[in-house]
Amino acid sequence: MLRKSVERNVLAQFLVNELQVARFRDYCPNGLQVEGRREIKRIISGVTACQALLDEAVRLQADAILVHHGYFWRGEDMRVVGQKFQRLKTLITNDISLFAYHLPLDSHPIMGNNAQLAKLFGFEVTGRFGEDDLGWLGTWTAMATASAADVAAHISNRLGREAILIGDIDQAVTTIAWCSGAAQNMLNAAIEAGASIFVSGEISEPTVHLARESKVAYLACGHHASERYGVQALGQFIAEQFGIEHQFVDIANPV
Template sequence: MSKNTINRDQLATFLATELQVSRIRDYCPNGLQVEGRNEIGTIVTGVTASIALLEAAIQYQADAVMVHHGYFWRGEDMRVIGHKQRRLKLLLQHDISLFGYHLPLDKHPTIGNNARLAEVLGLRADGRFGEDELGWLGGIDVPGVMTMADLQNHVARQLGRQPLLIGDPAQRVGKVAWCTGAAQGMLDQAIAAGATVYLSGEISEPTVHLARETGVAYLACGHHATERYGIQALGDYLAQQFGIVHHFVDIDNPV
Protein backbone atom coordinates (compact mmCIF):
# COMPACT_ATOMS: atom_id res chain seq x y z
CA MET A 1 0.00 0.00 0.00
CA SER A 2 1.41 3.38 -0.96
CA LYS A 3 1.86 6.08 1.65
CA ASN A 4 1.44 9.83 1.47
CA THR A 5 4.50 12.01 1.11
CA ILE A 6 5.33 15.69 1.43
CA ASN A 7 8.14 17.56 -0.26
CA ARG A 8 11.05 18.20 2.10
CA ASP A 9 11.30 21.92 1.39
CA GLN A 10 7.54 22.40 1.57
CA LEU A 11 7.59 20.75 5.00
CA ALA A 12 10.38 23.08 6.13
CA THR A 13 8.38 26.10 4.96
CA PHE A 14 5.22 24.87 6.68
CA LEU A 15 7.03 24.34 9.99
CA ALA A 16 8.82 27.69 9.82
CA THR A 17 5.40 29.33 9.71
CA GLU A 18 3.68 27.03 12.22
CA LEU A 19 6.46 27.39 14.82
CA GLN A 20 7.15 31.08 14.03
CA VAL A 21 10.85 30.36 13.74
CA SER A 22 11.84 33.86 12.59
CA ARG A 23 10.41 35.51 15.73
CA ILE A 24 12.72 33.84 18.25
CA ARG A 25 16.45 34.32 18.81
CA ASP A 26 18.12 30.97 19.35
CA TYR A 27 21.48 29.24 19.82
CA CYS A 28 21.18 27.00 16.76
CA PRO A 29 19.57 26.96 13.30
CA ASN A 30 15.90 25.97 13.43
CA GLY A 31 14.51 24.02 10.52
CA LEU A 32 16.22 21.78 7.97
CA GLN A 33 19.75 21.12 9.26
CA VAL A 34 20.83 18.23 7.03
CA GLU A 35 19.36 17.73 3.57
CA GLY A 36 18.17 14.25 2.58
CA ARG A 37 15.79 12.90 -0.04
CA ASN A 38 13.20 15.19 -1.61
CA GLU A 39 10.03 13.35 -0.56
CA ILE A 40 9.17 12.48 3.03
CA GLY A 41 6.71 9.73 3.85
CA THR A 42 8.04 8.48 7.18
CA ILE A 43 9.48 10.57 10.00
CA VAL A 44 11.09 9.58 13.27
CA THR A 45 11.01 12.04 16.14
CA GLY A 46 13.07 12.13 19.32
CA VAL A 47 14.48 14.57 21.82
CA THR A 48 18.11 14.56 20.63
CA ALA A 49 19.71 13.60 17.31
CA SER A 50 21.99 11.01 18.88
CA ILE A 51 23.51 8.07 17.04
CA ALA A 52 21.02 5.79 18.81
CA LEU A 53 18.11 7.80 17.43
CA LEU A 54 19.58 7.85 13.92
CA GLU A 55 20.06 4.08 14.01
CA ALA A 56 16.43 3.68 15.04
CA ALA A 57 15.40 5.92 12.14
CA ILE A 58 17.34 3.71 9.74
CA GLN A 59 15.52 0.64 11.12
CA TYR A 60 12.20 2.39 10.51
CA GLN A 61 13.35 3.32 6.97
CA ALA A 62 12.62 6.96 7.81
CA ASP A 63 12.98 9.72 5.26
CA ALA A 64 13.51 12.36 7.95
CA VAL A 65 14.40 12.72 11.60
CA MET A 66 12.89 15.57 13.61
CA VAL A 67 14.31 16.56 17.01
CA HIS A 68 14.34 19.22 19.69
CA HIS A 69 18.12 19.08 20.09
CA GLY A 70 19.78 19.10 16.70
CA TYR A 71 23.23 20.17 15.55
CA PHE A 72 25.38 23.26 14.90
CA TRP A 73 25.11 24.97 18.28
CA ARG A 74 26.61 28.41 18.77
CA GLY A 75 30.18 28.18 20.04
CA GLU A 76 30.68 24.48 19.33
CA ASP A 77 33.71 23.07 17.48
CA MET A 78 32.92 23.45 13.76
CA ARG A 79 35.14 20.56 12.67
CA VAL A 80 33.36 17.47 11.37
CA ILE A 81 35.27 14.91 13.41
CA GLY A 82 34.55 12.26 16.04
CA HIS A 83 30.94 11.74 17.00
CA LYS A 84 29.82 14.65 14.78
CA GLN A 85 31.34 12.95 11.75
CA ARG A 86 29.66 9.64 12.66
CA ARG A 87 26.27 11.28 13.08
CA LEU A 88 26.42 13.21 9.82
CA LYS A 89 27.78 10.18 7.97
CA LEU A 90 24.76 8.10 9.03
CA LEU A 91 22.35 10.77 7.79
CA LEU A 92 24.14 11.33 4.49
CA GLN A 93 24.74 7.65 3.74
CA HIS A 94 21.04 6.89 4.17
CA ASP A 95 19.80 10.10 2.53
CA ILE A 96 17.84 11.08 5.67
CA SER A 97 16.93 14.71 6.35
CA LEU A 98 17.39 16.19 9.82
CA PHE A 99 15.05 18.87 11.15
CA GLY A 100 15.71 20.58 14.47
CA TYR A 101 13.40 22.90 16.43
CA HIS A 102 14.66 24.27 19.73
CA LEU A 103 13.14 27.37 21.40
CA PRO A 104 10.30 27.66 18.86
CA LEU A 105 9.15 24.22 19.96
CA ASP A 106 9.39 25.16 23.64
CA LYS A 107 7.13 28.15 23.06
CA HIS A 108 4.37 26.80 20.80
CA PRO A 109 1.00 27.31 22.54
CA THR A 110 -0.46 23.85 21.86
CA ILE A 111 2.21 21.36 20.76
CA GLY A 112 5.24 22.94 22.43
CA ASN A 113 7.20 21.44 25.32
CA ASN A 114 5.74 23.78 27.93
CA ALA A 115 2.20 23.23 26.68
CA ARG A 116 2.52 19.46 26.59
CA LEU A 117 4.24 19.26 29.98
CA ALA A 118 1.36 21.28 31.40
CA GLU A 119 -1.09 18.72 30.01
CA VAL A 120 0.88 15.80 31.43
CA LEU A 121 1.15 17.39 34.89
CA GLY A 122 -2.27 19.04 35.05
CA LEU A 123 -0.85 22.56 35.12
CA ARG A 124 -3.07 25.54 34.25
CA ALA A 125 -1.46 28.37 32.25
CA ASP A 126 -2.69 31.85 33.07
CA GLY A 127 0.22 33.90 31.71
CA ARG A 128 3.77 34.03 30.38
CA PHE A 129 7.04 35.55 31.55
CA GLY A 130 10.68 35.97 30.51
CA GLU A 131 12.42 36.75 27.23
CA ASP A 132 10.25 35.85 24.23
CA GLU A 133 7.66 34.82 26.86
CA LEU A 134 9.22 31.36 27.04
CA GLY A 135 8.18 30.82 30.67
CA TRP A 136 4.63 29.77 31.61
CA LEU A 137 2.80 30.78 34.77
CA GLY A 138 -0.38 29.56 36.47
CA GLY A 139 -1.45 26.85 38.89
CA ILE A 140 -2.18 23.15 39.18
CA ASP A 141 -5.59 21.53 38.92
CA VAL A 142 -4.91 18.07 40.35
CA PRO A 143 -6.97 16.87 43.33
CA GLY A 144 -4.85 16.15 46.39
CA VAL A 145 -1.81 18.14 45.26
CA MET A 146 -1.59 20.78 47.98
CA THR A 147 1.99 20.83 49.25
CA MET A 148 5.40 20.63 47.62
CA ALA A 149 5.72 17.02 48.79
CA ASP A 150 2.44 16.25 47.00
CA LEU A 151 3.67 18.00 43.85
CA GLN A 152 7.02 16.20 43.96
CA ASN A 153 5.28 12.82 44.19
CA HIS A 154 2.81 13.74 41.45
CA VAL A 155 5.61 14.76 39.07
CA ALA A 156 7.48 11.53 39.86
CA ARG A 157 4.44 9.46 38.93
CA GLN A 158 3.72 11.35 35.72
CA LEU A 159 7.28 11.60 34.40
CA GLY A 160 8.59 8.28 35.70
CA ARG A 161 11.48 9.79 37.64
CA GLN A 162 11.95 11.43 41.03
CA PRO A 163 12.46 15.21 40.75
CA LEU A 164 14.88 17.05 43.01
CA LEU A 165 13.07 19.42 45.40
CA ILE A 166 14.79 22.50 46.81
CA GLY A 167 12.48 23.91 49.45
CA ASP A 168 10.16 22.94 52.27
CA PRO A 169 8.13 19.79 51.47
CA ALA A 170 5.29 21.14 53.63
CA GLN A 171 5.09 24.44 51.72
CA ARG A 172 1.79 25.08 49.92
CA VAL A 173 2.11 25.00 46.15
CA GLY A 174 0.50 28.34 45.27
CA LYS A 175 1.41 29.95 41.94
CA VAL A 176 3.39 27.65 39.63
CA ALA A 177 5.87 28.70 36.94
CA TRP A 178 7.56 26.31 34.53
CA CYS A 179 9.90 26.14 31.56
CA THR A 180 11.30 22.84 30.30
CA GLY A 181 14.90 21.81 29.74
CA ALA A 182 17.86 23.90 30.85
CA ALA A 183 15.81 26.90 32.01
CA GLN A 184 17.06 27.07 35.60
CA GLY A 185 18.44 30.53 34.81
CA MET A 186 14.87 31.81 34.55
CA LEU A 187 14.17 31.26 38.25
CA ASP A 188 14.71 34.94 39.09
CA GLN A 189 12.26 35.92 36.34
CA ALA A 190 9.72 33.42 37.66
CA ILE A 191 10.09 34.95 41.13
CA ALA A 192 9.55 38.44 39.70
CA ALA A 193 6.40 37.16 38.00
CA GLY A 194 5.00 36.09 41.38
CA ALA A 195 5.68 32.34 41.37
CA THR A 196 5.89 30.42 44.64
CA VAL A 197 7.26 27.31 42.90
CA TYR A 198 9.24 26.86 39.69
CA LEU A 199 9.62 23.67 37.66
CA SER A 200 12.32 23.11 35.07
CA GLY A 201 14.51 20.33 33.78
CA GLU A 202 17.99 21.03 35.10
CA ILE A 203 19.47 22.72 38.14
CA SER A 204 22.73 24.61 38.72
CA GLU A 205 24.63 25.43 41.90
CA PRO A 206 23.41 29.06 42.09
CA THR A 207 19.82 27.90 41.65
CA VAL A 208 19.89 26.19 45.03
CA HIS A 209 20.92 29.35 46.88
CA LEU A 210 18.39 31.54 45.06
CA ALA A 211 15.54 29.15 45.86
CA ARG A 212 16.58 28.89 49.52
CA GLU A 213 17.05 32.64 50.00
CA THR A 214 13.76 33.65 48.35
CA GLY A 215 11.60 30.84 49.71
CA VAL A 216 10.45 29.95 46.19
CA ALA A 217 10.52 26.16 45.86
CA TYR A 218 12.37 24.64 42.90
CA LEU A 219 11.72 21.29 41.23
CA ALA A 220 14.39 19.93 38.87
CA CYS A 221 12.43 17.37 36.89
CA GLY A 222 14.96 16.29 34.25
CA HIS A 223 15.96 17.93 30.97
CA HIS A 224 15.05 14.94 28.83
CA ALA A 225 12.05 14.01 30.98
CA THR A 226 10.42 17.42 30.54
CA GLU A 227 11.10 17.65 26.80
CA ARG A 228 9.82 14.31 25.51
CA TYR A 229 6.34 15.58 24.78
CA GLY A 230 6.62 18.52 22.40
CA ILE A 231 8.53 16.74 19.63
CA GLN A 232 6.20 13.75 19.90
CA ALA A 233 3.18 16.04 19.58
CA LEU A 234 4.77 17.75 16.58
CA GLY A 235 5.25 14.41 14.82
CA ASP A 236 1.67 13.37 15.54
CA TYR A 237 0.45 16.74 14.23
CA LEU A 238 2.35 16.30 10.96
CA ALA A 239 1.03 12.77 10.56
CA GLN A 240 -2.53 14.08 10.93
CA GLN A 241 -1.96 17.05 8.61
CA PHE A 242 -0.24 15.23 5.77
CA GLY A 243 -1.04 11.54 6.21
CA ILE A 244 2.61 10.58 6.66
CA VAL A 245 3.92 7.89 9.01
CA HIS A 246 5.34 8.97 12.38
CA HIS A 247 7.36 7.00 14.93
CA PHE A 248 8.45 8.58 18.23
CA VAL A 249 11.57 6.99 19.71
CA ASP A 250 12.36 7.72 23.35
CA ILE A 251 16.09 7.19 23.86
CA ASP A 252 16.50 6.88 27.63
CA ASN A 253 18.46 9.69 29.28
CA PRO A 254 18.77 10.05 33.09
CA VAL A 255 19.50 13.79 32.94
Protein backbone atom coordinates in the same frame (compact mmCIF):
# COMPACT_ATOMS: atom_id res chain seq x y z
CA MET B 1 -2.72 1.27 -0.30
CA LEU B 2 -0.65 4.11 -1.68
CA ARG B 3 1.31 5.77 1.11
CA LYS B 4 1.16 9.54 1.21
CA SER B 5 4.24 11.71 1.22
CA VAL B 6 5.35 15.32 1.62
CA GLU B 7 8.16 17.04 -0.19
CA ARG B 8 11.08 17.93 2.12
CA ASN B 9 11.09 21.68 1.39
CA VAL B 10 7.31 21.92 1.57
CA LEU B 11 7.48 20.44 5.08
CA ALA B 12 10.32 22.82 6.03
CA GLN B 13 8.34 25.87 4.89
CA PHE B 14 5.17 24.62 6.57
CA LEU B 15 7.04 24.34 9.88
CA VAL B 16 8.67 27.80 9.55
CA ASN B 17 5.15 29.22 9.60
CA GLU B 18 3.56 26.84 12.07
CA LEU B 19 6.33 27.27 14.67
CA GLN B 20 6.90 31.00 13.99
CA VAL B 21 10.62 30.32 13.71
CA ALA B 22 11.55 33.95 12.85
CA ARG B 23 10.33 35.15 16.27
CA PHE B 24 13.19 33.55 18.20
CA ARG B 25 16.80 34.51 18.85
CA ASP B 26 18.08 30.99 19.29
CA TYR B 27 21.42 29.24 19.88
CA CYS B 28 21.04 27.02 16.82
CA PRO B 29 19.43 27.08 13.37
CA ASN B 30 15.79 25.99 13.50
CA GLY B 31 14.40 24.00 10.59
CA LEU B 32 16.02 21.69 8.05
CA GLN B 33 19.58 21.19 9.34
CA VAL B 34 20.68 18.31 7.13
CA GLU B 35 19.17 17.63 3.71
CA GLY B 36 18.06 14.12 2.84
CA ARG B 37 15.84 12.60 0.15
CA ARG B 38 13.14 14.78 -1.40
CA GLU B 39 10.11 12.63 -0.63
CA ILE B 40 9.16 12.03 3.01
CA LYS B 41 6.79 9.20 3.85
CA ARG B 42 8.05 8.16 7.27
CA ILE B 43 9.30 10.46 10.01
CA ILE B 44 10.96 9.48 13.29
CA SER B 45 10.93 11.91 16.21
CA GLY B 46 13.13 12.04 19.28
CA VAL B 47 14.41 14.50 21.88
CA THR B 48 18.04 14.62 20.67
CA ALA B 49 19.65 13.71 17.34
CA CYS B 50 22.13 11.40 19.09
CA GLN B 51 23.77 8.48 17.29
CA ALA B 52 21.38 5.95 18.87
CA LEU B 53 18.37 7.82 17.47
CA LEU B 54 19.98 8.04 14.02
CA ASP B 55 20.75 4.31 14.05
CA GLU B 56 17.17 3.51 15.00
CA ALA B 57 15.89 5.81 12.23
CA VAL B 58 18.07 3.94 9.71
CA ARG B 59 16.75 0.61 11.00
CA LEU B 60 13.15 1.87 10.70
CA GLN B 61 13.85 3.16 7.17
CA ALA B 62 12.89 6.72 8.03
CA ASP B 63 13.05 9.48 5.42
CA ALA B 64 13.40 12.23 8.00
CA ILE B 65 14.14 12.75 11.69
CA LEU B 66 12.47 15.44 13.79
CA VAL B 67 14.16 16.54 17.03
CA HIS B 68 14.24 19.21 19.72
CA HIS B 69 18.05 19.12 20.08
CA GLY B 70 19.74 19.17 16.70
CA TYR B 71 23.23 20.32 15.72
CA PHE B 72 25.31 23.43 15.04
CA TRP B 73 25.00 25.12 18.45
CA ARG B 74 26.45 28.59 18.87
CA GLY B 75 30.06 28.48 20.03
CA GLU B 76 30.64 24.80 19.29
CA ASP B 77 33.67 23.46 17.40
CA MET B 78 32.75 23.98 13.73
CA ARG B 79 34.94 21.17 12.40
CA VAL B 80 33.28 18.03 11.04
CA VAL B 81 35.29 15.54 13.09
CA GLY B 82 34.64 12.88 15.73
CA GLN B 83 31.07 12.63 17.03
CA LYS B 84 29.76 15.27 14.62
CA PHE B 85 31.36 13.53 11.62
CA GLN B 86 29.85 10.17 12.56
CA ARG B 87 26.39 11.63 13.02
CA LEU B 88 26.45 13.60 9.76
CA LYS B 89 27.89 10.59 7.92
CA THR B 90 25.01 8.43 9.13
CA LEU B 91 22.43 10.96 7.94
CA ILE B 92 24.08 11.69 4.58
CA THR B 93 24.95 8.06 3.76
CA ASN B 94 21.35 7.06 4.42
CA ASP B 95 19.83 10.12 2.70
CA ILE B 96 17.83 11.08 5.82
CA SER B 97 16.81 14.69 6.52
CA LEU B 98 17.21 16.21 9.96
CA PHE B 99 14.68 18.79 11.13
CA ALA B 100 15.40 20.47 14.48
CA TYR B 101 13.31 22.97 16.45
CA HIS B 102 14.65 24.31 19.72
CA LEU B 103 13.05 27.41 21.30
CA PRO B 104 10.11 27.46 18.85
CA LEU B 105 9.24 23.98 20.11
CA ASP B 106 9.51 25.00 23.77
CA SER B 107 7.23 27.94 23.17
CA HIS B 108 4.45 26.79 20.82
CA PRO B 109 1.07 27.40 22.51
CA ILE B 110 -0.31 23.92 21.75
CA MET B 111 2.45 21.54 20.64
CA GLY B 112 5.33 23.09 22.59
CA ASN B 113 7.08 21.29 25.43
CA ASN B 114 5.61 23.62 28.04
CA ALA B 115 2.07 23.45 26.68
CA GLN B 116 2.37 19.67 26.61
CA LEU B 117 3.68 19.61 30.20
CA ALA B 118 0.63 21.64 31.30
CA LYS B 119 -1.57 19.01 29.65
CA LEU B 120 0.38 16.11 31.16
CA PHE B 121 0.35 17.63 34.67
CA GLY B 122 -3.24 18.93 34.46
CA PHE B 123 -2.19 22.54 35.10
CA GLU B 124 -4.42 25.49 34.23
CA VAL B 125 -2.28 27.99 32.29
CA THR B 126 -2.63 31.56 33.59
CA GLY B 127 0.25 33.40 31.92
CA ARG B 128 3.77 33.51 30.53
CA PHE B 129 6.96 35.19 31.75
CA GLY B 130 10.63 35.72 30.97
CA GLU B 131 12.57 36.29 27.76
CA ASP B 132 10.59 35.42 24.61
CA ASP B 133 7.74 34.42 27.00
CA LEU B 134 9.46 31.05 27.44
CA GLY B 135 8.29 30.61 31.05
CA TRP B 136 4.77 29.45 31.83
CA LEU B 137 2.57 30.17 34.86
CA GLY B 138 -0.39 28.22 36.07
CA THR B 139 -2.33 26.60 38.86
CA TRP B 140 -3.08 23.03 39.78
CA THR B 141 -6.81 23.17 40.30
CA ALA B 142 -7.12 19.45 41.05
CA MET B 143 -5.57 20.13 44.47
CA ALA B 144 -7.26 22.79 46.61
CA THR B 145 -4.24 23.08 48.91
CA ALA B 146 -1.04 21.69 47.48
CA SER B 147 2.38 21.72 49.12
CA ALA B 148 5.68 21.79 47.26
CA ALA B 149 6.03 18.08 48.14
CA ASP B 150 2.59 17.33 46.60
CA VAL B 151 3.58 19.06 43.35
CA ALA B 152 6.91 17.19 43.31
CA ALA B 153 5.23 13.81 43.86
CA HIS B 154 2.62 14.51 41.17
CA ILE B 155 5.20 15.56 38.57
CA SER B 156 7.53 12.65 39.41
CA ASN B 157 4.60 10.32 38.95
CA ARG B 158 3.56 11.76 35.59
CA LEU B 159 7.09 11.75 34.21
CA GLY B 160 8.04 8.37 35.66
CA ARG B 161 11.19 9.88 37.13
CA GLU B 162 12.08 11.06 40.64
CA ALA B 163 12.33 14.87 40.65
CA ILE B 164 14.72 16.81 42.94
CA LEU B 165 12.89 19.27 45.20
CA ILE B 166 14.80 22.14 46.82
CA GLY B 167 13.15 24.32 49.44
CA ASP B 168 10.55 23.89 52.16
CA ILE B 169 8.56 20.75 51.27
CA ASP B 170 5.53 21.91 53.28
CA GLN B 171 5.42 25.28 51.58
CA ALA B 172 1.93 26.06 50.18
CA VAL B 173 1.86 26.32 46.40
CA THR B 174 -0.45 28.78 44.69
CA THR B 175 1.22 29.76 41.42
CA ILE B 176 3.37 27.17 39.62
CA ALA B 177 5.97 28.33 37.08
CA TRP B 178 7.64 25.98 34.64
CA CYS B 179 10.00 25.88 31.69
CA SER B 180 11.30 22.64 30.16
CA GLY B 181 14.95 21.71 29.70
CA ALA B 182 17.85 23.60 31.26
CA ALA B 183 15.99 26.71 32.40
CA GLN B 184 17.32 26.82 35.98
CA ASN B 185 18.63 30.33 35.26
CA MET B 186 15.03 31.48 34.92
CA LEU B 187 14.41 30.94 38.65
CA ASN B 188 14.92 34.66 39.33
CA ALA B 189 12.43 35.59 36.62
CA ALA B 190 9.97 33.06 38.08
CA ILE B 191 10.37 34.64 41.53
CA GLU B 192 9.69 38.08 40.05
CA ALA B 193 6.65 36.69 38.26
CA GLY B 194 5.21 35.64 41.64
CA ALA B 195 5.68 31.88 41.47
CA SER B 196 5.63 29.76 44.63
CA ILE B 197 7.50 26.92 42.89
CA PHE B 198 9.54 26.80 39.69
CA VAL B 199 9.83 23.57 37.73
CA SER B 200 12.50 22.93 35.11
CA GLY B 201 14.59 20.03 33.89
CA GLU B 202 18.12 20.56 35.14
CA ILE B 203 19.65 22.01 38.28
CA SER B 204 22.94 23.81 38.98
CA GLU B 205 24.76 24.34 42.27
CA PRO B 206 23.70 28.03 42.60
CA THR B 207 20.05 27.12 41.98
CA VAL B 208 19.95 25.41 45.39
CA HIS B 209 20.98 28.57 47.23
CA LEU B 210 18.60 30.83 45.33
CA ALA B 211 15.69 28.48 46.03
CA ARG B 212 16.54 28.30 49.74
CA GLU B 213 17.12 32.03 50.18
CA SER B 214 14.16 33.23 48.10
CA LYS B 215 11.77 30.73 49.71
CA VAL B 216 10.54 29.83 46.22
CA ALA B 217 10.89 26.07 45.81
CA TYR B 218 12.75 24.62 42.83
CA LEU B 219 11.93 21.30 41.23
CA ALA B 220 14.35 19.66 38.77
CA CYS B 221 12.32 17.04 36.93
CA GLY B 222 14.84 16.05 34.22
CA HIS B 223 15.92 17.78 31.02
CA HIS B 224 15.13 14.82 28.78
CA ALA B 225 11.99 13.87 30.71
CA SER B 226 10.56 17.39 30.40
CA GLU B 227 11.24 17.60 26.65
CA ARG B 228 9.80 14.31 25.39
CA TYR B 229 6.35 15.67 24.66
CA GLY B 230 6.66 18.65 22.29
CA VAL B 231 8.41 16.76 19.53
CA GLN B 232 5.89 13.90 19.82
CA ALA B 233 2.98 16.31 19.50
CA LEU B 234 4.63 17.99 16.51
CA GLY B 235 5.37 14.66 14.83
CA GLN B 236 1.76 13.59 15.33
CA PHE B 237 0.53 16.90 13.93
CA ILE B 238 2.72 16.53 10.81
CA ALA B 239 1.50 12.97 10.32
CA GLU B 240 -2.11 14.13 10.44
CA GLN B 241 -1.51 17.14 8.18
CA PHE B 242 0.19 15.20 5.41
CA GLY B 243 -1.02 11.64 5.96
CA ILE B 244 2.52 10.33 6.51
CA GLU B 245 3.85 7.89 9.12
CA HIS B 246 5.30 9.10 12.40
CA GLN B 247 6.92 7.24 15.26
CA PHE B 248 8.48 8.65 18.43
CA VAL B 249 11.63 6.90 19.60
CA ASP B 250 12.63 7.48 23.22
CA ILE B 251 16.36 7.12 23.74
CA ALA B 252 16.47 7.07 27.54
CA ASN B 253 18.57 9.70 29.28
CA PRO B 254 18.84 9.98 33.10
CA VAL B 255 19.61 13.74 33.00
